[in-house]
Amino acid sequence: MISDWYVWISLLKALILIGLILQVVPGMLFIERRGSAWMQNRLGPNRLGPFGIFQGIADAVKLIFKEDFIPEHVHKLFFGLSPFVSMLPSLITFAVIPFAAPILINGETLTFQVADLDVGILFTLAIVSLGVYGVMMGGWASNSKYAMLGALRSSSQLISYELSMGLAVVSMLMVYSHITLTPMVEFQGQALFTIAGITVPKWGFLLQPVAFIIFFTCTYAETNRLPFDLPEGESEIIAGYHLEFGSMKFASYMLAEYSNMLTAAGLTVTLFFGGYQLLPGMSWLLHSLGLSGMTYEWVRVAFQATAFLIKVGFFMWTFVWIRWTLPRFRFDQVMDLGWKIMLPLALLNVFVTALLIAGGVY
Amino acid sequence: MRVKQQKPLLQRFYWAEILTGLWITMKKVILHRTVTYEYPEKRRQYSERFRGQHYIKSVQGVENCTACMLCPTVCPALCIHIEAGERNNKEKYPAKFDIDILRCIFCGMCEEACPEDAIKLSNIYEMATPTRDIYNKQFLDIQRGKDKKGHIPKLKGKGVQPQRPDFPEAGLKEGAVNPWAVGDTRQREV
Ligand code: SF4
Ligand code: SF4
Numbered sequence: 001m002i003s004d005w006y007v008w009i010s011l012l013k014a015l016i017l018i019g020l021i022l023q024v025v026p027g028m029l030f031i032e033r034r035g036s037a038w039m040q041n042r043l044g045p046n047r048l049g050p051f052g053i054f055q056g057i058a059d060a061v062k063l064i065f066k067e068d069f070i071p072e073h074v075h076k077l078f079f080g081l082s083p084f085v086s087m088l089p090s091l092i093t094f095a096v097i098p099f100a101a102p103i104l105i106n107g108e109t110l111t112f113q114v115a116d117l118d119v120g121i122l123f124t125l126a127i128v129s130l131g132v133y134g135v136m137m138g139g140w141a142s143n144s145k146y147a148m149l150g151a152l153r154s155s156s157q158l159i160s161y162e163l164s165m166g167l168a169v170v171s172m173l174m175v176y177s178h179i180t181l182t183p184m185v186e187f188q189g190q191a192l193f194t195i196a197g198i199t200v201p202k203w204g205f206l207l208q209p210v211a212f213i214i215f216f217t218c219t220y221a222e223t224n225r226l227p228f229d230l231p232e233g234e235s236e237i238i239a240g241y242h243l244e245f246g247s248m249k250f251a252s253y254m255l256a257e258y259s260n261m262l263t264a265a266g267l268t269v270t271l272f273f274g275g276y277q278l279l280p281g282m283s284w285l286l287h288s289l290g291l292s293g294m295t296y297e298w299v300r301v302a303f304q305a306t307a308f309l310i311k312v313g314f315f316m317w318t319f320v321w322i323r324w325t326l327p328r329f330r331f332d333q334v335m336d337l338g339w340k341i342m343l344p345l346a347l348l349n350v351f352v353t354a355l356l357i358a359g360g361v362y
Numbered sequence: 363m364r365v366k367q368q369k370p371l372l373q374r375f376y377w378a379e380i381l382t383g384l385w386i387t388m389k390k391v392i393l394h395r396t397v398t399y400e401y402p403e404k405r406r407q408y409s410e411r412f413r414g415q416h417y418i419k420s421v422q423g424v425e426n427c428t429a430c431m432l433c434p435t436v437c438p439a440l441c442i443h444i445e446a447g448e449r450n451n452k453e454k455y456p457a458k459f460d461i462d463i464l465r466c467i468f469c470g471m472c473e474e475a476c477p478e479d480a481i482k483l484s485n486i487y488e489m490a491t492p493t494r495d496i497y498n499k500q501f502l503d504i505q506r507g508k509d510k511k512g513h514i515p516k517l518k519g520k521g522v523q524p525q526r527p528d529f530p531e532a533g534l535k536e537g538a539v540n541p542w543a544v545g546d547t548r549q550r551e552v
Contacts, residue, residue, distance in 0.1 A: 039387045041397045213377070325387045326380065 005108065013114045017094060025258040026056025028316060035317070036324045063254075066247035071142075074244060078141035083245065083252030086134020089127045090259040096123055097266040098182045100276045100304035103297050111182070112276075112301065120180035121173065124267060125166055128222065132158040134256065135224075135231060139241035150240020153331060154231035157221055160338035161228075165218035167346035168211040171353040172271050175207055185275030204272035210349045212272045214342055219264035221338070223257065226323040230331055265315035273311050276304035412485035413470045416461055418502045419482055425503060426480035429456040433472035433481055441465035442472060459499040463489065 030045070030053055037044025046052040070079060095114035102111045117123050132155050139151020176184045192202045205212040221228040232240040242253040269275060278286065286303050329337070372378045418425045429446035441464075447457030472481050481502075489495075 035391065038394050039390045041390060041395060043396050043398060043400065321384060321387060322380075325383045 009110065010114060013112075014095070017114055018091060021091060021094060021259045021262055022255065024262055024316075025255050026060055028258050028261070028320075029056040029059055029254075031317070032320050032323075035320045039324045060251065063247055063251040068247045068249070071244055073143045075141040075143065078137050079244075080249070082134050082138035082141055083242075083249045083256070084134075085137055086131060087252050087256040087259065089130040089134075090256055090263050093124050093127045093263045094259070094266060096120060096181055097263075097270055098185060098276060099308050100301040101186070102182065103301055112305065113181070116180065116182060118180060120178075121169055121184075121271075122179060125162075125169065128263070129158075129162055131222070131256070131260065135241045138245065138253070142241070142244040144244055146237040146239075147241050147243045149237045150231045150233070150243065153233075153237075154224065154241055157224075157228065157230060157334055157338070160335060161218045161221035161342070164214050164338065164342035164346040165222065167343070167350055168208075168215040168218065169271070171208055171211045171346075171350045172204055172215075174350070174353050174357055175204075181270055181275070185270060185277060188274040189277050201274055201277060203274040203277070208272075208349070208353070210345065211353075214346050214349065215271065216268060217337075217342065219268060220319075220322065221334070223260040223264050223319070225257075225261065225319055227326040227329050228334060229323075229328060230334060233328065261316060261319050262312070265312045265319070268315050269308065269311040276308040278303055279307045279310060282307055409485070412487065413468045413473075413483040415463075415484050415486040415489055416466075416472075416497060416502055417482055417484050418459065418480055418499070420503060425455070425499075426478045427456050427459065427476075428478055428480075429454050430477060432475045432477065436471045436475040438469060438471060439465045439467050456499060459502060461497040461502065463495050463497050 033055065034044040034046075034052065044052065045055040048054040048058050070076065096117055098111065098113040098116075100112040102109045104110075135154040135158075136151050139147045139149075139154070142148070172184075173179060176187045178184050178187065188201060188203050190202045191199045192206060193200055200206065220226075224231050230236075230240075232242075237243075242250055245253060282303055286300060289299065291299055418427055420426060429444055431444060431446075434440070434442040434444055441462040443458070443460045443462070444456050445458035446454055449455055468483065470483055473483050
């Protein structure tokens with residue numbers, strides 16, 4: 001039976017998580033604008049607060065107080081609904097990603113994820129696929145050509161890349177032989193080999209480099225980020241599917257994009273970079289503190305969450321970094337890459353992984 | 363026609379090229395250097411040869427121009443309008459000297475054509491106004507040679523900007539003629 005305690009704790013965790021995700025967005029906006037400026041030998045926004053760190057808040061305030069304009073020719077219901085349909089899946093997906101190893105309090109296990117579902121990664125894949133509906137709905141309800149084109153591009157792109165992404169995840173499932181995320185992360189804590197006292201852990205990208213490359217590329221296509229931002233493609237189709245949206249509706253699309261990025265980064269870290277496993281040096285630091293009992297456990301949780309957030313932060317920065325480095329693909333190139341390179345490669349990878357597992361390599 | 367390009371192996375393997383690109387952008391972030399100016403707090407120092415706002419050079423309050431009409435003739439934008447007059451000592455002078463600054467393309471041909479070294483381009487580049495300005499003679503006269511009080515300001519050092527208050531309206535009494543106000547068209551007969 002589910003106890004009251006469990007319900008309240010889950011609610012608390014969900015609130016904290018949503019708060020965290022929503023807070024990340026203004027921060028990421030600031031980093032994106034400032035980072036892009038620095039990459040282009042510019043200064044970027046630097047007026048509001050020290051180093052301009054309140055720019056994200058100013059942007060948010062501006063968007064909230066803008067007139068919520070609904071054009072005459074749109075489908076009112078879907079037009080209003082679509083930003084939130086596209087935002088929800090990304091918020092939901094994060095629920096299964098563990099921030100730290102479970103902790104035992106008075107015989108009850110406290111997990112550091114909102115829901116430790118038995119279907120684990122399958123849940124993630126299922127919900128992530130729902131994201132395309134928000135984009136499709138937005139594009140269709142806008143009833144304008146550019147938005148329609150953006151939505152079409154988006155749906156075909158998302159569907160093509162989801163296949164390869166799913167296959168990359170399948171090969172990881174075969175290696176980990178677990179479908180929930182916490183055991184996957186625990187698996188990655190094992191030692192791969194030890195040279196001169198330095199233990200190299202079994203992090204996913206070392207076991208499955210090809211799967212990592214495929215998954216990594218697909219997350220970019222899934223989040224509509226450059227070099228796969230064809231659904232937006234400002235130079236060709238102005239802003240694609242969110243062309244007709246303004247004020248808070250547009251902001252919701254932005255939220256969706258950034259929380260999608262966060263989820264993608266979280267998944268990449270969990271699957272391939274040891275999730276909450278400590279970074280090199282951190283475990284040494286943890287042991288040298290000489291704690292024991294409950295204190296040790298809580299400090300360990302803090303360390304693991306920090307390690308996880310650092311890794312996620314790195315991948316969030318990579319999203320920005322790649323966006324301002326690579327130009328956009330042409331649409332036929334995107335399709336070629338998806339169907340002619342990624343998909344066969346992912347299939348081959350699954351096949352080779354199966355052979356290796358049968359041969360007892362993993 | 364589709365031309366097949368044979369690129370080196372390393373370039374065909376897209377990831378190597380991506381990593382090179384990423385390194386380049388990261389280098390920009392690490393060695394952060396800007397090429398932009400925080401205008402209007404910092405201003406770019408243009409060279410003395412910059413082609414900006416016009417002025418008419420004058421010696422002891424008498425403009426060098428003899429209304430020879432070379433500059434309106436050479437002007438490709440046809441934006442200089444001169445009406446010649448005669449002084450008491452039979453000297454020819456420009457009774458009216460207007461430059462329609464909206465049409466000017468700042469080519470500097472007028473400066474080059476002038477035999478008297480009269481019309482010059484300064485390095486004043488802040489010329490944005492809410493009106494369609496025509497620079498008249500009074501304005502052109504005062505641009506560089508004299509300040510508000512009619513004194514000739516000393517320019518210190520090389521590359522020093524002509525002295526011009528940032529906010530021309532500041533410190534001027536109401537109704538007073540603002541010598542820095544760009545091209546007061548009311549003074550011009552239509
Ligand atoms: S700078 Fe060129 S366009 Fe302008 S007034 Fe002189 S000759 Fe005419
Ligand atoms: S060319 Fe020189 S002297 Fe001749 S009209 Fe123009 S400014 Fe006057």
